[in-house]
Structures are given as structure tokens and as C-alpha cells.
Amino acid sequence: MANGTSNQTQQNNAASATAVVAGKIGGNAGQELQLVTFEVSSEEFAVDILAVQEINRMMDLTRVPQSPADVEGVINLRGKIIPVIDLRKRFGMEAGKRDEHSRIIVVEVHGRVIGFIVDRVHEVLRISSDIVEPAPAMVCSIRSEFIAGVGKLQDRLIILLDIAKLFADQASEQLAKAA
Amino acid sequence: MGHGFDQEIVQDFLTESGELIDQLEGDLVVLEASPRDPELLNKVFRALHTIKGSASFLQLTNLVRIAHAAESALNAARNSVVTVDSAMMNLLLETVDIIKTQMQQLGSGQDLAEPRAELVTMLTAIGEGKQISSAGPHASAANAAPAAKQETNAKPTENAPTQGPSVKKLVLGPGKADLLEYLVADLDETMNKVQASLNQLAGSENAKGGAVQLAETCEQLSRCVEFFEFAQMGELAGAMASAAVKLSQDEGLVAGVLPQLKSLCALVTTQAEGLKTGEVRELAADDVLGNLGSALAGMAVTSAAPSATTMPPAPTISSTDTPLAAEPTDREATNNAAKSDQAKSVDKAADKGGEKHGAAGGENTIRVEVGRLEALMNLVGELVLQKNRITALTRKAAGVREMEAELAEAMGLAAGSLDRVTSDIQTAVMRTRMQPLDKLFGRYPRLIRDLASKTGKQIQLVIEGGDTEVDKSVIEELGDPLVHLIRNSADHGLEGPEERTKAGKNALGTITLRASHEGSHVRVLVMDDGRGLARERIAKKAIERGLATQEQISAMSDREVFNFIFEAGFSTAEKVSDLSGRGVGMDVVRTNIQKLKGSIELSSQAGNGTTVAITIPLTVAILQAMMVGVGPEIYAVPLTSILEIVRPQADQVSSIGGHQVMRLRDSVLPLVSSAELFEQPTDRRSEQPFAVVLQSGQKQVGLMVSRLIGQQEVVIKPLDEGERTARAVSGATVRDDGGVSLIVDVEQLVRMAQGGQNR
Numbered sequence: 021m022a023n024g025t026s027n028q029t030q031q032n033n034a035a036s037a038t039a040v041v042a043g044k045i046g047g048n049a050g051q052e053l054q055l056v057t058f059e060v061s062s063e064e065f066a067v068d069i070l071a072v073q074e075i076n077r078m079m080d081l082t083r084v085p086q087s088p089a090d091v092e093g094v095i096n097l098r099g100k101i102i103p104v105i106d107l108r109k110r111f112g113m114e115a116g117k118r119d120e121h122s123r124i125i126v127v128e129v130h131g132r133v134i135g136f137i138v139d140r141v142h143e144v145l146r147i148s149s150d151i152v153e154p155a156p157a158m159v160c161s162i163r164s165e166f167i168a169g170v171g172k173l174q175d176r177l178i179i180l181l182d183i184a185k186l187f188a189d190q191a192s193e194q195l196a197k198a199a
Numbered sequence: 200m201g202h203g204f205d206q207e208i209v210q211d212f213l214t215e216s217g218e219l220i221d222q223l224e225g226d227l228v229v230l231e232a233s234p235r236d237p238e239l240l241n242k243v244f245r246a247l248h249t250i251k252g253s254a255s256f257l258q259l260t261n262l263v264r265i266a267h268a269a270e271s272a273l274n275a276a277r278n279s280v281v282t283v284d285s286a287m288m289n290l291l292l293e294t295v296d297i298i299k300t301q302m303q304q305l306g307s308g309q310d311l312a313e314p315r316a317e318l319v320t321m322l323t324a325i326g327e328g329k330q331i332s333s334a335g336p337h338a339s340a341a342n343a344a345p346a347a348k349q350e351t352n353a354k355p356t357e358n359a360p361t362q363g364p365s366v367k368k369l370v371l372g373p374g375k376a377d378l379l380e381y382l383v384a385d386l387d388e389t390m391n392k393v394q395a396s397l398n399q400l401a402g403s404e405n406a407k408g409g410a411v412q413l414a415e416t417c418e419q420l421s422r423c424v425e426f427f428e429f430a431q432m433g434e435l436a437g438a439m440a441s442a443a444v445k446l447s448q449d450e451g452l453v454a455g456v457l458p459q460l461k462s463l464c465a466l467v468t469t470q471a472e473g474l475k476t477g478e479v480r481e482l483a484a485d486d487v488l489g490n491l492g493s494a495l496a497g498m499a500v501t502s503a504a505p506s507a508t509t510m511p512p513a514p515t516i517s518s519t520d521t522p523l524a525a526e527p528t529d530r531e532a533t534n535n536a537a538k539s540d541q542a543k544s545v546d547k548a549a550d551k552g553g554e555k556h557g558a559a560g561g562e563n564t565i566r567v568e569v570g571r572l573e574a575l576m577n578l579v580g581e582l583v584l585q586k587n588r589i590t591a592l593t594r595k596a597a598g599v600r601e602m603e604a605e606l607a608e609a610m611g612l613a614a615g616s617l618d619r620v621t622s623d624i625q626t627a628v629m630r631t632r633m634q635p636l637d638k639l640f641g642r643y644p645r646l647i648r649d650l651a652s653k654t655g656k657q658i659q660l661v662i663e664g665g666d667t668e669v670d671k672s673v674i675e676e677l678g679d680p681l682v683h684l685i686r687n688s689a690d691h692g693l694e695g696p697e698e699r700t701k702a703g704k705n706a707l708g709t710i711t712l713r714a715s716h717e718g719s720h721v722r723v724l725v726m727d728d729g730r731g732l733a734r735e736r737i738a739k740k741a742i743e744r745g746l747a748t749q750e751q752i753s754a755m756s757d758r759e760v761f762n763f764i765f766e767a768g769f770s771t772a773e774k775v776s777d778l779s780g781r782g783v784g785m786d787v788v789r790t791n792i793q794k795l796k797g798s799i800e801l802s803s804q805a806g807n808g809t810t811v812a813i814t815i816p817l818t819v820a821i822l823q824a825m826m827v828g829v830g831p832e833i834y835a836v837p838l839t840s841i842l843e844i845v846r847p848q849a850d851q852v853s854s855i856g857g858h859q860v861m862r863l864r865d866s867v868l869p870l871v872s873s874a875e876l877f878e879q880p881t882d883r884r885s886e887q888p889f890a891v892v893l894q895s896g897q898k899q900v901g902l903m904v905s906r907l908i909g910q911q912e913v914v915i916k917p918l919d920e921g922e923r924t925a926r927a928v929s930g931a932t933v934r935d936d937g938g939v940s941l942i943v944d945v946e947q948l949v950r951m952a953q954g955g956q957n958r
Contacts, residue, residue: 082832083879085876085927096938099577101939
């Protein structure tokens with residue numbers, strides 16, 4: 021736990037640089053959707069850029085005993101302790117290896133700040149809402165209620181996640197577990 | 200709610216009057232003990248008067264009505280027409296309760312409840328006494344105010360407002376009556392001076408000189424009339440004085456303020472006229488004062504120096520000076536009291552204009568929202584972390600070979616001073632949140648009074664060390680436990696007067712609250728000189744409830760037996776009273792204290808009383824912790840809970856019913872593996888040679904850990920809500936190196952370990 025600390029400053033710098041780039045692009049709305057796309061288990065997902073607070077490199081996590089299985093631990097986000105969730109576990113996928121591409125995407129959902137781990141972050145993408153369709157029942161390996169829609173690009177499909185549902189569910193499940 | 204006032208003004212009113220009413224409540228109880236203390240009477244009267252004044256500005260008619268009635272009653276007491284007895288005190292305290300309720304209602308945006316009509320009638324009746332001195336204005340302030348407003352707005356003339364002054368005959372103590380003629384003779388002269396200054400102020404030349412002169416004269420005037428307890432006249436003169444001080448600093452305001460000053464001058468002149476014939480005229484002046492405040496509101500806030508200090512010492516106060524020389528102390532006291540009161544009422548007037556300005560009477564405080572302080576605290580915590588990183592990086596940089604020695608040294612110096620400045624900031628910010636315990640203790644005399652009347656016992660409360668300062672959050676959390684403890688002492692601890700006399704004790708039972716600092720902790724003792732705890736009854740009850748067996752009890756020390764009363768639902772009281780005895784008290788007390796990372800101890804001697812000692816850290820945000828390693832992970836253990844750390848030898852450890860225990864001197868200590876407790880994956884576990892002996896209540900547990908890292912002061916951070924399900928973890932903290940460590944919840948842990956063992 022203590023070994024990864026020396027280069028944390030660098031990590032943070034890199035992270036905030038990424039966040040700045042993202043922030044510049046985000047701004048106008050309308051028919052155009054601005055998304056952050058990322059990869060989990062070779063599938064491409066996207067979330068609304070407005071929900072994303074920042075994107076950080078992987079850092080040391082502190083495990084919390086008796087927490088739900090998909091909660092990897094907590095991190096120190098500039099003085100605030102936030103939980104970090106492994107999206108692979110959340111999606112019920114097999115555990116993957118963390119490498120230099122792994123990222124923690126920090127989002128704010130229902131006033132909670134939550135981080136989730138993805139395999140790699142691709143890009144900030146603008147697409148027209150016209151090409152987004154409701155999710156077909158069997159489009160991919162994850163539960164359909166997490167999916168806000170599917171963006172059909174020329175060469176590929178992008179799964180738009182409904183992070184409110186993705187993590188609201190998280191909270192209620194935990195409550196149920198606590199009860 | 201139809202008041203239509205700025206929420207901010209309402210909030211100011213609530214904060215300010217809230218403090219006043221707390222103060223008032225405490226003072227009332229003291230007053231009951233010494234009902235003729237003139238200073239105290241004045242203080243109480245003024246507090247109520249200020250509240251009433253602000254309330255009438257906000258047009259809170261229901262609040263004004265009750266405050267006014269109580270004020271009248273107090274005024275009668277002030278004039279020695281009636282004496283404050285316990286019947287009257289009950290009415291006054293009920294008034295306080297009602298005003299508190301009304302203020303809560305105001306805060307939550309509801310309409311204010313009407314005061315009990317009977318209460319108002321009774322208070323008013325007291326106020327009228329038997330004599331002519333019906334205290335205070337009869338016309339309710341709310342009715343009178345619009346009338347005055349019309350007048351002053353229409354033509355701020357120098358003539359006295361003719362309508363509706365409530366006139367009462369002058370009632371003065373014998374010493375003062377003789378002096379009155381000096382005052383009256385002097386008043387004419389003074390008012391002429393005031394008039395002249397006003398004219399000078401109006402003229403374009405040397406307006407500043409006029410203002411200074413006016414300030415001086417009015418200050419003298421207000422001191423003088425305050426001595427004679429002409430409250431309103433003093434208030435008016437005081438308002439003029441403080442306005443004049445401001446004018447002397449900012450002449451730009453003259454145009455706006457002058458008409459108001461003239462109106463005030465006219466009012467004071469009318470009152471002075473009245474005094475000649477022995478009448479005290481109460482005039483509706485709230486609006487003029489309000490307008491004055493608004494007019495002053497245009498000015499800069501910053502350098503408003505306290506009027507009392509900028510004023511040159513008055514060389515010739517008035518002709519009353521000479522005859523007064525015989526009783527200098529009395530005069531001094533009155534003067535001081537007058538001064539501070541005046542400052543307050545002037546403040547009030549300016550606040551009504553919607554502006555906060557530096558207090559006119561030398562009170563160097565400002566109100567700050569707690570949220571802002573908390574935000575500041577968080578930022579400072581962050582700053583400390585970043586500082587630690589800089590320090591670490593500097594150390595690392597110094598080791599780099601290519602680094603110039605000079606540069607490395609400079610960096611080291613900079614990091615060093617950053618370190619000092621940061622810790623100074625941290626201390627300073629921490630101190631902004633400190634408050635004296637008196638703030639809390641001040642509530643209890645009232646409680647004692649109520650308890651005494653309910654139980655029919657004679658109780659006195661002794662408070663020591665009320666100036667001990669602790670963090671605001673500690674004060675908040677400590678309130679309820681102390682109420683429980685005091686109730687317990689009053690209800691169960693202390694005997695009735697007869698029983699006490701029989702036992703050879705003073706019939707008057709004493710409950711002592713004593714606070715003191717002990718390092719980074721504060722210790723609060725709640726002591727009574729009552730009958731003490733009955734070991735036999737507690738033991739019997741404990742056996743009944745299956746908490747222990749007869750054999751276990753016989754082996755226990757008194758202290759261990761007494762600790763049963765901290766168990767949930769434990770009560771030995773034969774009958775449940777509405778004060779206590781339901782057995783919900785002590786476990787709540789203990790839980791609350793433990794929430795504060797504090798400890799509670801109980802000692803008692805049959806016949807000599809019970810002492811409960813509470814030890815809590817000065818602040819809840821920072822914790823002294825022992826950092827321990829569990830495999831590769833690091834956890835923080837609150838230092839207060841650690842008794843000792845031992846390295847158990849193999850022959851000391853044995854297993855009872857599948858649970859590890861160790862023999863520690865004469866007792867058997869259950870051991871808990873922290874790796875198991877924290878569900879560490881087996882591949883990360885390592886040997887755990889150390890046992891950290893933890894104590895919660897009277898129970899002890901040894902927590903096995905792999906490494907001892909050292910003592911550290913850590914800032915407690917809450918875990919995200921979703922993580923609270925985790926047991927035996929009370930929060931998290933960020934270490935020096937930026938990593939996160941979880942804080943061990945000792946109370947939970949001990950409970951879990953004990954539960955496991957008993958089953």
C-alpha cells in the first residue's frame with residue numbers, strides 16, 4: 021500500500037490535465053451529445069461528459085472490510101474519501117488485469133462522488149442524439165437497465181451507460197445488505 | 200408569514216435574540232436567588248427589552264406582546280414595586296419558553312403562536328402593581344410605531360411629537376431622587392448644547408467639529424440619564440452619540456442622518472421637559488431609531504472605532520458628579536452597565552437598517568457561519584497533507600546528486616517555514632471553533648430549578664471551570680449526556696431534605712459540574728453529594744436481567760458492578776418518574792460520549808454521593824492514533840482506547856471454545872486477529888506478533904497486528920454512506936503519504952469480540 025505513493029504527485033498532474041481537456045470540450049448542449057468513451061472487457065462504453073468530474077490514473081486503493089464485492093476500496097480524492105467500484109465486477113464480467121491504461125473515472129451521482137475503474141479511456145466524442153437507439157434486449161453482456169441507449173457509429177457500436185441507475189442501484193443494494 | 204423581511208435580517212434577529220434569551224434564562228434563575236440585585240434586574244430587563252425592540256421592528260406582534268408584558272412585570276420589580284418571587288419567576292420562565300418556541304417558529308417560517316392570554320394578563324397585572332407606576336408604554340409598540348412614523352416622515356421638525364407619550368410618575372430610590380434636580384437643571388443646558396451642535400452640523404463649515412461635539416454631549420447625557428434609569432431616554436441619547444461618532448468619521452452621511460438626529464433631539468427634549476414635572480415620558484421611538492440605522496447604513500463598515508474609546512474622557516460630566524462622590528462604586532457600576540447596554544441598543548438600531556457594523560461598544564467579534572469554518576478546516580487539512588508531500592519531496596531532492604547544494608538548502612528552508620506556518624494556521628483555525636463550556640453549563644441552572652420543584656428536593660448547582668474551551672461540535676454533543684447525568688443526580692442521587700437531615704447532611708443537596716483541561720482532553724465531572732449507588736440493588740438487577748451470575752458478581756469490584764448501569768434498559772428505579780427511571784439514560788450517555796471518542800467513568804461511595812467523570816478530546820475532528828500494520832495494510836487505532844501493547848509469548852496464549860485468549864497478568868484477554876476481522880485475503884496476511892490491548896467501557900480486547908508504525912495525529916474523515924455498513928470501522932483518514940487508512944471502531948470491536956466469546 022505504501023509503495024505507490026512517491027509517484028502519486030505525477031499521477032495527479034496527469035489526471036488533472038486529462039480533466040482540463042475534457043472540460044474544454046464540454047460546454048454546449050442541444051442535439052449533440054458529448055460523451056466520454058472507455059473500454060471495459062473489450063466493449064466500448066460511454067457516459068455523459070457532464071457527469072464526469074475527473075479521470076485519474078490507477079492509484080492505491082484501501083480495501084474496506086465487509087463492503088460489497090464490487091467495491092474495490094476507497095481513495096483519497098484531494099482530502100475527500102470516495103469509494104471506487106470495479107466496473108467489471110459491477111457488470112459481472114471476469115476480473116481483468118490492471119495495467120498502465122487502467123483509469124479511475126470519478127463521477128457525481130445523486131450527490132455522491134464515486135469512482136469506477138475501467139480498462140482504458142478512449143476519447144471525448146460528440147455524436148448526434150439521432151444515432152442513439154434504445155438498447156435491444158441482448159446487445160451485450162451487461163444488464164439492460166444500466167443502458168441508456170446504443171450509439172450507432174459508422175464503424176462501431178457504443179453503449180451509453182445510465183450512471184444514475186448504475187450507481188443508484190449500488191446504493192440501494194448496499195442498504196439492503198446492511199439491513 | 201407576512202412580515203416580508205429579508206431572510207438575512209430575520210436570521211440575524213434569531214441568532215442575536217437566541218443568545219440573549221439563553222443568557223436571560225440563566226440570569227433569571229440567578230435572580231430568583233437574589234431577587235433584589237438591581238444590576239441583575241437591569242440586565243434581565245435590558246435583554247428582554249432588546250429582544251422586544253428587535254421583534255417589534257420585525258412586526259412579530261405575538262412575541263412583542265408577551266415580551267412586553269414580561270418587561271412590564273420586570274420593570275415593576277426594578278422599581279421595587281413588586282418583589283420577584285417564585286410565582287412570578289414561573290411566569291417569567293414560561294415567557295422565556297414561549298419566546299423560544301416563537302423563535303423556532305419564526306426560524307421554520309411558521310406563524311408565531313399566540314402567548315397564553317392568562318400569562319399576559321398576569322404579567323401585566325404584576326407590571327401595574329398596586330401603585331401608579333404602570334411600567335412601560337401602555338400603547339403596544341406595534342400600534343404606536345406607525346403613528347410616530349407618520350409624524351417623523353412628514354416633517355422632521357424640532358418640535359416634540361405631541362401625541363401618545365405614555366406618561367408615568369417618576370419613581371426613584373431615595374438616594375437618586377435628591378439628585379434629580381441637579382440633572383434637570385443640567386438638562387436644559389445640555390439640550391442647548393445638543394441643539395447648537397446640530398446647527399453646526401447642518402452648516403457647511405466645520406461639520407466635523409459639530410459632530411465631535413455632539414458625540415461628546417450626547418454621551419454625557421446618556422450616561423447621566425442612565426444613572427437615573429430612564430431607559431428610553433438613555434437609549435435615545437446613546438443612539439445619537441454613536442451616530443455622531445460615525446458622522447465625525449464620514450461627513451458624507453450628514454445629509455441623510457441629520458433629520459433623524461433632529462427628531463431624536465426633539466424626543467429627548469420632550470422627555471427632559473417631562474422630568475421637570477416629575478414625569479417619565481415613554482415615547483414611540485423605534486421608528487426614528489430604525490430610520491437612523493438605515494441612514495447610517497450607507498457608510499463604510501471597516502474602521503468603525505468603538506465609540507466609548509474614541510470619546511475623550513469627559514472632564515465635566517455634569518453637576519451630578521459632585522454629590523455622587525460619596526458613593527463612587529455604585530456609580531461606577533451603573534456607568535459601566537449603562538455603557539454596555541447603550542452600545543447594544545445602538546447596535547440594534549443600526550442593524551435594523553440592514554447593516555452589520557463594528558460594535559460601537561468595543562466588542563471585537565463577528566459572526567461567521569459554521570459552514571464556512573468547516574470549509575476552512577477541510578482546506579487546512581488538505582494544506583497539511585500537501586505540506587507533508589512537499590517536505591517529503593524536498594528530502595528526496597536533497598539526495599539527488601546533480602542537485603546544487605545551495606538549491607537543496609534553500610528548498611529545505613522553504614519547506615521548513617512552510618511547515619511552521621501550516622501548523623500555526625491549523626492551530627488558529629482550530630481555535631476559531633473553540634467555545635467556552637459556559638455556553639452549555641449556562642442552561643443547567645434552569646434545569647436544576649425545574650428538577651428541584653418537580654422532585655421537592657432542595658438542590659444547588661455549583662459550576663466550576665466554565666471557561667474551559669472545547670470545540671463547538673463537542674459542546675453540541677455533550678449537551679444531552681450532561682442533562683441525563685444531572686437529572687439522574689437530582690432524581691436518584693440526591694435525597695429529599697428530610698432524609699438528608701436525618702443522615703446528618705445539609706438539607707440542601709449539591710450537584711457540582713466541574714470542567715478542566717487535561718492535555719488534549721477536557722474532563723467534565725458531574726458530582727452529587729447524595730446517597731450514592733447501591734451495589735446490592737444493581738447486582739440484583741444485573742442477575743435478574745441475566746447480565747451476570749451471582750458468582751461473577753461476588754468477584755467483581757464495586758466499579759465493575761456500577762458499570763452495569765450503562766447497559767441498555769438497565770434501571771433500578773422502583774418507579775418510573777417523568778424525570779428518569781426508564782433505563783434509557785445511561786447507555787445513551789455512554790454512546791454519546793463514545794461517539795466523541797471520550798470515556799466515562801463512574802465512582803460512588805454509599806452515603807457520600809456519586810461522581811461521573813467524562814473525558815473527551817478537545818476536538819472531534821482530530822484524533823491521536825496509533826498506526827498499525829495488518830499485512831500490507833495500515834489501520835489507525837484511537838490512542839485513547841489503547842491500554843498497552845504487548846507481545847504475547849506462546850505459553851501465554853491458549854484457546855477457549857475456539858477463541859484465542861491470552862493470559863495477561865491476572866486476567867484473561869480475548870484476542871482478535873485483525874486480518875480476520877478486516878477480512879484480509881489470505882494471500883496478503885502475515886504474522887501478527889503484537890497484541891494491542893483495547894478498552895471500551897470495562898471490557899478489554901487484544902487486537903493482534905503485524906506491525907507497529909507509530910503515533911500520529913490524524914484528521915477524521917467520514918466514509919461514504921455506502922461504506923458505513925463496514926463494521927468495526929468508524930471512519931477513515933489520510934496519512935502523511937497521501938494514502939487512506941481506516942480508523943478502527945474500538946467500541947464495536949470490543950462488542951463483537953465479547954459477543955463472540957459469550958455465545
